Amino acid sequence: MSNQLSCGQWRNGSFEWPVRVYIEDVDAGGIVYHANHLKYAERARTELLAAGGMRHAELMQQGGMIVVGRLSIEYSRPLKLEEELLVKTCVLEMGTASAKLEQLIEKDGQMAARLEVGLVYLGTNGRPARWPEAVKAALASR
């Protein structure tokens, strides 16, 4: 059973990570290709973990893996070449082996996309397993 943590108005708890839009990200319409928002969000999650002292690379050396189980995204403003973005991440729910995060991609202080990301922790046997304490602590700090 998951333990709801309030995210609310991002009063304090969100982790912020800046991202710049490069040519690799932009498609023929001159805007960021819709799958690349997911990359920005993942960079921010990786840095959130790192800020909490936990690295994916270490986790994988130990045989564990954090995977995305489900994800939804709403695109409200196009992102353009060389814009400077801010990704805000907040943990909505922490479960035993899963978590639900909210992530906002903002430009100029306005929301450009909003994601809900369901993460699952897979243990050494490739099955959902209890979060390692270090990961849980890193996530729960947000």
Next chain:
Amino acid sequence: MSNQLSCGQWRNGSFEWPVRVYIEDVDAGGIVYHANHLKYAERARTELLAAGGMRHAELMQQGGMIVVGRLSIEYSRPLKLEEELLVKTCVLEMGTASAKLEQLIEKDGQMAARLEVGLVYLGTNGRPARWPEAVKAALASR
């Protein structure tokens, strides 16, 4: 107001497009990086349009653009290097300027991911506009 079309059990209406997993698609866990499923789905949508006689490239030359307004995806099985996948696409709803599609990514006849994709048509002024007849016809054939 949108006009519900039944998708049901993919009895007939779905458009099928094969995709092979290459090294470019796979991440350090040995499975397809979660954002790349969106690329596979987009290839299938592009080919669905093409099968209906409509090309993105032409559309863009006329100043129009189909964008993804929202998207949700559930990942149920990992996709691995060099697997042969099948993307099934079905139109759930056709609106005046929007559409909602269901897309399944299958391997070996089993569902590996399921997407719901909300598309919006943007006219020459960059605002939602009535679907061009050719696009509507191409989509509605599914």
Next chain:
Amino acid sequence: MSNQLSCGQWRNGSFEWPVRVYIEDVDAGGIVYHANHLKYAERARTELLAAGGMRHAELMQQGGMIVVGRLSIEYSRPLKLEEELLVKTCVLEMGTASAKLEQLIEKDGQMAARLEVGLVYLGTNGRPARWPEAVKAALASR
């Protein structure tokens, strides 16, 4: 010491693989982003091996890996959205643990890019090792 095989005018020996340009591939200039040509070339190399009965996935399960040691590319024509391309691959040289390939990306029968790709085989210890016979045979057939 490497054993020069003649590639010449692609009279016969080249392996041909078709590629379609999708939205994911194209950048803000409306043309394929320059790094994506490398992906097309890799897909063709993967399929060349597969045509010779050898799969990367198997190779990696056995602990081996084919890596790109060096690469050069000349871009002579832009590739555009939804164009249908042909990648031609030919083995210029086969060494003990390395190989040199020529790859042409063509559209409408005209060369759009030309690559020279130096491959190295890494064995289970991560160091250059003698090509497995199956890989050598697959490559040498071109």
Next chain:
Amino acid sequence: MSNQLSCGQWRNGSFEWPVRVYIEDVDAGGIVYHANHLKYAERARTELLAAGGMRHAELMQQGGMIVVGRLSIEYSRPLKLEEELLVKTCVLEMGTASAKLEQLIEKDGQMAARLEVGLVYLGTNGRPARWPEAVKAALASR
């Protein structure tokens, strides 16, 4: 005719830009996919221009475009997940409508890849054209 500028031992002239390796960049071998080094190099070129007061986005609004005409790369060390890299960029030659850059990707002070990148400036008619003064100044500062 191009005007050779000395790059030498990167005594002073190189532009340095840090890059972190994320999951999106890494392939099934656990190392950065070989085409992604080109993305890192492009980010560094974009930031070099920006540091000199010039933005791609502006350039494109004016109808110009900087394209890669040729590129060669040697890979000497694998790049791994979450490593912190440094991209060093130096202008080897400035021509009327072209330039040749050297770019090094370093980790822990050791070279992991070396690129030579030939750039061409395309004017509003899509043909090679004289560098705009602002771009030339931004490049020539390195």
